Amino acid sequence: MIQCFVTDKYVSEFQSGLPRLVSASKMDSRYKSAHPRVLHRHDSFLEILYARSGSGVYIIENKRYNIAKGDLVINNAGVLHDEDASMNKNLNMYCVTVTNLHVDGLPFNCLIPDGVSPVFSAGEYRDIIEKLMSMIYFLLVTKQKNFIEACTHLMTALIYLLLHLIERNKNKTINNIPTTNKDYIALKVKNYIDSHFDEKITLKSISDSICVSQSYLSHAFKEIAGYSPIQYAIRRRLGEAQSLLSMTALSISEIALRLGFDNQSHFHSLFKKYIGMTPGQYRRTYSNL
Numbered sequence: 001m002i003q004c005f006v007t008d009k010y011v012s013e014f015q016s017g018l019p020r021l022v023s024a025s026k027m028d029s030r031y032k033s034a035h036p037r038v039l040h041r042h043d044s045f046l047e048i049l050y051a052r053s054g055s056g057v058y059i060i061e062n063k064r065y066n067i068a069k070g071d072l073v074i075n076n077a078g079v080l081h082d083e084d085a086s087m088n089k090n091l092n093m094y095c096v097t098v099t100n101l102h103v104d105g106l107p108f109n110c111l112i113p114d115g116v117s118p119v120f121s122a123g124e125y126r127d128i129i130e131k132l133m134s135m136i137y138f139l140l141v142t143k144q145k146n147f148i149e150a151c152t153h154l155m156t157a158l159i160y161l162l163l164h165l166i167e168r169n170k171n172k173t174i175n176n177i178p179t180t181n182k183d184y185i186a187l188k189v190k191n192y193i194d195s196h197f198d199e200k201i202t203l204k205s206i207s208d209s210i211c212v213s214q215s216y217l218s219h220a221f222k223e224i225a226g227y228s229p230i231q232y233a234i235r236r237r238l239g240e241a242q243s244l245l246s247m248t249a250l251s252i253s254e255i256a257l258r259l260g261f262d263n264q265s266h267f268h269s270l271f272k273k274y275i276g277m278t279p280g281q282y283r284r285t286y287s288n289l
Contacts, residue, residue, distance in 0.1 A: 077107075
């Protein structure tokens with residue numbers, strides 16, 4: 001028998017109180033492909049994803065990342081992210097969302113420092129991380145109130161492991177500064193759409209705003225983002241619609257109007273085309289109210 005003792009005093013990472021678990025999900029490949037969660041961000045919590053099996057592509061702030069079994073994806077609060085359903089090859093994942101997270105030196109509800117890759121391997125901690133996320137999900141599914149505290153402590157253990165892995169992977173940096181003219185144009189297009197996605201957007205309106213020809217901005221953006229500017233705007237709108245349907249009591253017509261859809265039937269048809277179900281079906285399936 002090998003017995004290990006705690007020998008070192010330590011200072012808690014959570015001086016401002018423990019983070020709070022928001023949700024846990026077990027995401028099945030076939031369902032994700034049929035009903036994808038398109039381009040969106042979470043302003044009030046961060047998202048931790050773990051690939052149980054398979055492979056795929058995640059898009060985080062216009063950068064594409066290949067995901068394989070044993071990989072982790074960290075989406076800080078406020079970070080836009082998407083998934084390329086066409087690249088999904090039996091990608092099954094766990095997802096945990098967390099709020100009230102204060103890590104010294106980082107913004108509220110953030111785990112990944114600026115410039116560090118949000119995608120990395122769990123390495124030798126793969127089995128432990130998968131078991132922790134599996135236990136959190138299993139206990140939450142039972143809906144027993146006395147399990148919530150247990151889930152909170154499991155989540156805290158998970159975050160400690162992630163902080164260790166992130167520290168170890170700090171050399172895996174990403175360049176967020178445009179280095180070519182196409183990068184610069186693509187960023188300007190993205191910023192314009194992100195600021196105006198709830199308005200009527202055309203290539204002409206983008207071109208007039210950033211003073212670049214429609215053909216060049218469209219080519220540059222698609223080369224970097226993988227989508228045309230108009231496709232990006234549609235995904236941005238529909239991703240926001242998914243968030244509003246699941247997290248607010250706004251009516252479907254109010255959501256459509258808020259996101260710049262003058263024609264509600266057009267909103268319904270686009271939503272069904274991209275998400276694989278109607279807005280009403282999505283709300284009944286995913287609403288947490």
